[in-house]
Amino acid sequence: MPETVILTKEDMRRAIVRIAHEIVENNRGCHDLVFVGMQTRGVPLARRLSDAIAGFEREEVPVGALDIGLYRDDVPARGVAIQIKPSEIPTNIADKRVVLVDDVLYTGRSIRAALDALIDFGRPERIQLAVLVDRGHRELPIRADYVGKNIPTSRRDEVEVRFEETDGMEEAVLVSPGEE
Amino acid sequence: MSNGPRSNAGRGAGTAVKEERGVRLPPTLPPFWHRHHVLDLDDFSAEEIGLVMDTADAMKEVLSRQIARVPTLRGTTVVTLFYEASTRTRTSFELAARVLGADVMSIAASASSVQKGESLVDTVLTVQAVGADVLVMRHRYSGAPYLAARHSNLKVVNAGDGWHAHPTQALLDLFTMRSHLGDLRGRKVVIVGDITHSRVARSNMWGLTAVGARVVLCGPPTLMPVGLGGANGHEHDELALPPVEVDLDLDRAIEGADVVMALRLQLERQQAGLIPSVREYVRLYQVNPERLARAKPGALAMHPGPMNEGIEISPEVAHGVHSVIEEQVTNGVAVRMAVLYLLTNARSGAVLGAEGQP
Amino acid sequence: MRAGVAIRGGRALDPGRGLDTVADVLIESGRIAAVGPGLAGGVDNVIDAEGLVVCPGFVDIHCHLRDPGFEQKETIETGTRAAARGGFTTVCCMPNTEPAIDSRATVEYVQRTAAAVGLARVLPIGCVSRGRHGEALAELAELAEAGVVGFSDDGNPVGDGALMRRALEYSRALGLPVIDHCEDPSLAKDGVMHEGWVATRLGLRGQPAAAEEAAVARDIALAEFTGSHVHIAHVSTRGSVDLVRAAKARGVNVTAEVTPHHLTLTHEAVGYSGGGNDGLAYDTNAKVNPPLRTPEDVEACLEGLLDGAIDAIATDHAPHAVEDKLCEFDQAAFGISGLETALGALLTLIPGSRLDLPTIVAKLTAGPVRALGLDGRGLDGLGSLSPGAPADVAVFDPEREWVVEPERFASKGRNTPLAGRTLRGQVVATICGGRIVYTLEGAGIGRT
Numbered sequence: 001m002p003e004t005v006i007l008t009k010e011d012m013r014r015a016i017v018r019i020a021h022e023i024v025e026n027n028r029g030c031h032d033l034v035f036v037g038m039q040t041r042g043v044p045l046a047r048r049l050s051d052a053i054a055g056f057e058r059e060e061v062p063v064g065a066l067d068i069g070l071y072r073d074d075v076p077a078r079g080v081a082i083q084i085k086p087s088e089i090p091t092n093i094a095d096k097r098v099v100l101v102d103d104v105l106y107t108g109r110s111i112r113a114a115l116d117a118l119i120d121f122g123r124p125e126r127i128q129l130a131v132l133v134d135r136g137h138r139e140l141p142i143r144a145d146y147v148g149k150n151i152p153t154s155r156r157d158e159v160e161v162r163f164e165e166t167d168g169m170e171e172a173v174l175v176s177p178g179e180e
Numbered sequence: 181m182s183n184g185p186r187s188n189a190g191r192g193a194g195t196a197v198k199e200e201r202g203v204r205l206p207p208t209l210p211p212f213w214h215r216h217h218v219l220d221l222d223d224f225s226a227e228e229i230g231l232v233m234d235t236a237d238a239m240k241e242v243l244s245r246q247i248a249r250v251p252t253l254r255g256t257t258v259v260t261l262f263y264e265a266s267t268r269t270r271t272s273f274e275l276a277a278r279v280l281g282a283d284v285m286s287i288a289a290s291a292s293s294v295q296k297g298e299s300l301v302d303t304v305l306t307v308q309a310v311g312a313d314v315l316v317m318r319h320r321y322s323g324a325p326y327l328a329a330r331h332s333n334l335k336v337v338n339a340g341d342g343w344h345a346h347p348t349q350a351l352l353d354l355f356t357m358r359s360h361l362g363d364l365r366g367r368k369v370v371i372v373g374d375i376t377h378s379r380v381a382r383s384n385m386w387g388l389t390a391v392g393a394r395v396v397l398c399g400p401p402t403l404m405p406v407g408l409g410g411a412n413g414h415e416h417d418e419l420a421l422p423p424v425e426v427d428l429d430l431d432r433a434i435e436g437a438d439v440v441m442a443l444r445l446q447l448e449r450q451q452a453g454l455i456p457s458v459r460e461y462v463r464l465y466q467v468n469p470e471r472l473a474r475a476k477p478g479a480l481a482m483h484p485g486p487m488n489e490g491i492e493i494s495p496e497v498a499h500g501v502h503s504v505i506e507e508q509v510t511n512g513v514a515v516r517m518a519v520l521y522l523l524t525n526a527r528s529g530a531v532l533g534a535e536g537q538p
Numbered sequence: 539m540r541a542g543v544a545i546r547g548g549r550a551l552d553p554g555r556g557l558d559t560v561a562d563v564l565i566e567s568g569r570i571a572a573v574g575p576g577l578a579g580g581v582d583n584v585i586d587a588e589g590l591v592v593c594p595g596f597v598d599i600h601c602h603l604r605d606p607g608f609e610q611k612e613t614i615e616t617g618t619r620a621a622a623r624g625g626f627t628t629v630c631c632m633p634n635t636e637p638a639i640d641s642r643a644t645v646e647y648v649q650r651t652a653a654a655v656g657l658a659r660v661l662p663i664g665c666v667s668r669g670r671h672g673e674a675l676a677e678l679a680e681l682a683e684a685g686v687v688g689f690s691d692d693g694n695p696v697g698d699g700a701l702m703r704r705a706l707e708y709s710r711a712l713g714l715p716v717i718d719h720c721e722d723p724s725l726a727k728d729g730v731m732h733e734g735w736v737a738t739r740l741g742l743r744g745q746p747a748a749a750e751e752a753a754v755a756r757d758i759a760l761a762e763f764t765g766s767h768v769h770i771a772h773v774s775t776r777g778s779v780d781l782v783r784a785a786k787a788r789g790v791n792v793t794a795e796v797t798p799h800h801l802t803l804t805h806e807a808v809g810y811s812g813g814g815n816d817g818l819a820y821d822t823n824a825k826v827n828p829p830l831r832t833p834e835d836v837e838a839c840l841e842g843l844l845d846g847a848i849d850a851i852a853t854d855h856a857p858h859a860v861e862d863k864l865c866e867f868d869q870a871a872f873g874i875s876g877l878e879t880a881l882g883a884l885l886t887l888i889p890g891s892r893l894d895l896p897t898i899v900a901k902l903t904a905g906p907v908r909a910l911g912l913d914g915r916g917l918d919g920l921g922s923l924s925p926g927a928p929a930d931v932a933v934f935d936p937e938r939e940w941v942v943e944p945e946r947f948a949s950k951g952r953n954t955p956l957a958g959r960t961l962r963g964q965v966v967a968t969i970c971g972g973r974i975v976y977t978l979e980g981a982g983i984g985r986t
Contacts, residue, residue, distance in 0.1 A: 067238065070250040070280075070521075083231070084521070086241035120247040219817050299865055321866035322741035323820030330816065331864075342868070344741025379741060406744075407735025413833065414735075416810045419818075421739055 108142030373443025548587025554904025595627025595930030607636025857951020875951030882961030
């Protein structure tokens with residue numbers, strides 16, 4: 001199926017740096033900040049954000065990984081069985097400022113599940129959301145605090161973000177099905 | 181590998197990220213997971229066992245959280261039906277179900293109409309009628325869970341049937357071994373005790389041979405069933421026994437073992453005349469420090485519980501550095517959570533094709 | 539028109555008398571009148587048997603009619619109807635009823651009821667011990683006068699050696715055999731299947747072959763010692779066949795029978811569920827005593843039939859109600875409902891088809907009659923097509939294929955491990971005492 005590149009490797013790098021600065025500005029520093037990346041591709045994104053911040057603030061923001069397989073509400077409807085992995089939240093998130101990180105924001109259901117999961121780990125002071133691509137079509141009242149790029153899409157489209165660690169390259173593409 | 185009971189499974193994992201039309205999803209369960217029941221490990225492939233182990237890893241992490249509770253099985257009713265008393269297994273299952281957010285009902289046979297002579301099939305249909313989804317069953321007669329699975333729409337987990345199988349026990353034993361030893365291929369596992377009457381031994385035989393371990397069974401000749409350790413002419417591969425070794429001499433069998441698993445000796449066996457005395461059993465078959473010294477350094481000492489300390493296992497071993505017996509109990513909850521999760525999420529086949537696309 | 543029945547143009551097969559030829563069989567006044575060509579002219583009842591086999595009605599020397607006392611499992615009526623469907627015109631019923639057949643009154647009840655139903659000859663077997671309790675002898679002479687054809691405590695063994703000795707001594711004077719279900723109680727205790735690798739696989743307690751062989755050896759020794767006739771019921775192991783063979787060679791008065799299921803099925807039938815995703819079968823319909831054994835044992839039983847060590851095939855028809863089998867394997871009743879599947883199973887499922895059709899017929903007719911000496915006492919010629927013999931005839935199609943559907947059995951016992959199997963060989967008509975007692979619907983056979 002035909003792919004259109006919506007973010008090149010350079011575009012991604014610049015967006016990540018910009019979001020990193022926004023996060024630090026918005027939170028008035030890195031104090032008590034924790035990044036929690038959503039499995040799978042939110043995790044490399046969270047690491048890049050932490051690395052970027054380490055670059056200009058010289059501070060290490062801890063990065064955790066969250067698996068929401070046990071919290072999804074759409075599993076029974078689709079009859080799909082999800083393979084679950086352990087979550088790894090390195091610090092106690094109680095009273096911390098958590099930034100949930102995911103590569104693509106779409107219906108918002110994954111984020112809802114992630115909020116439920118996070119609360120089970122402890123009660124953060126605040127939770128914000130950073131995404132690389134917002135493709136619209138929200139089904140729940142969820143919004144991102146930090147967005148790399150807004151891309152209008154149709155429901156039949158797919159958006160894929162690729163990272164070196166997971167896919168061997170860095171780019172974001174829009175996949176549009178041709179004639180059906 | 182011969183065309184054993186696993187010939188129709190194990191086609192390899194399908195764990196790449198799959199995108200359903202327009203919706204991002206984390207990795208779906210591999211296409212080889214199709215079970216609606218967990219009755220025995222005899223037809224589990226190494227991949228399926230690996231899947232249970234990986235899922236149990238995730239469940240263990242859930243159990244470590246401040247609030248160890250997830251909503252995954254919300255709306256699912258799990259019923260435990262135990263015809264044999266068992267505190268530890270039943271509470272392990274009930275806890276597993278509750279952590280997953282399921283509703284749990286427990287039926288102890290002595291308290292119910294079962295005592296009045298209600299047949300097993302009628303009892304199971306009653307359980308189904310009150311809205312159960314999953315039945316966790318323990319019964320004193322081998323084969324009972326197969327009867328329940330065949331005559332109802334419930335998903336059945338065998339929590340122990342007669343002498344035949346105890347699959348979740350073997351899974352948690354494997355999980356425990358794996359967490360200490362990693363890959364179990366080629367590892368020597370010695371199971372010692374009353375093999376004839378042991379469902380734990382049977383299920384472990386299946387699980388261990390599936391993942392490539394070497395199994396040696398040891399025990400008194402009057403407690404070792406026929407047909408093991410040799411080739412039996414058979415017509416149906418599905419029925420064949422797993423490839424294990426038999427050695428009636430524990431001092432010899434334990435040489436170089438990576439794992440020694442002691443089985444509980446029921447004291448009724450001596451009353452039934454199967455062994456001359458407990459004293460002689462202890463002398464010949466107790467897992468004690470002297471014997472354990474002949475195993476590999478770092479060998480694991482295991483026991484499915486409850487233990488008769490001083491009989492099949494000496495207190496020094498039970499509480500010594502080799503012992504992982506307490507971990508077995510803890511791992512039991514995580515493994516049972518994994519089994520319940522995977523069972524309730526088994527794909528129905530009609531919904532998705534092999535690739536995960538609708 | 540002459541009164542009578544003529545079965546025209548079939549393969550008249552009576553191996554016991556060396557008869558195997560296409561011929562007509564003429565029946566008059568309840569007896570075989572003649573066998574030969576061109577006998578059907580002018581007879582008022584003609585059955586066209588072209589392409590079919592016409593043989594003596596089968597004689598089952600071991601079956602359970604459950605009546606009196608267990609009518610939910612079977613009655614004399616449903617049991618003899620099942621017999622007729624299976625081509626059996628004579629059955630010997632075991633005394634494990636309630637009350638047991640240990641008195642004249644019960645013997646006469648069975649005889650009366652069977653005669654009133656009129657579908658098959660029922661020859662009762664009396665108890666060895668009072669109530670089958672295995673303690674004191676029953677009144678064997680009274681039972682013999684009442685008309686029993688032998689003595690047995692089946693489904694129990696005669697566990698006590700001294701009792702078996704006395705029974706053999708006493709029965710000798712009466713000219714009747716003691717029929718023993720050979721099983722050493724202490725060795726077989728609580729075993730629910732054959733003790734072998736399948737039992738290990740299924741986690742079930744088994745009984746070893748030695749439990750049967752030890753009892754067979756004892757009975758042969760006692761028969762040899764007393765000079766009496768012992769008949770070994772349902773032989774199932776190689777060791778048992780060897781013992782019987784050797785004893786016969788020594789001149790001991792021992793006879794033996796084997797069931798169709800011990801010639802066609804092995805202990806794998808208990809566990810194998812047909813290879814689906816169902817897992818192990820724990821098929822209670824394969825739970826039987828003596829249990830299904832190994833392929834070597836099946837082979838030995840076939841050898842025994844072929845070389846004469848085993849005299850007869852008997853069904854050990856053991857019907858049970860649904861609830862007796864729809865339960866855990868350990869709890870299920872022992873027994874296979876076999877009258878209606880015997881012929882089809884023997885023609886279809888014998889490994890390597892080692893038994894040819896005449897041998898099968900011989901072992902269902904002349905073999906059992908000779909084994910128990912049934913053709914005295916007014917039944918001369920029973921199990922044969924000799925002129926003057928009772929007009930008991932089975933007509934069957936050895937090529938006709940049919941699917942075993944237990945719900946359509948005449949027997950109340952639906953418990954067969956052959957459910958759903960396709961068998962080749964089916965009875966199309968049965969005649970008992972000159973009356974047509976069964977015809978297969980759709981087979982085009984006319985009735986009076």
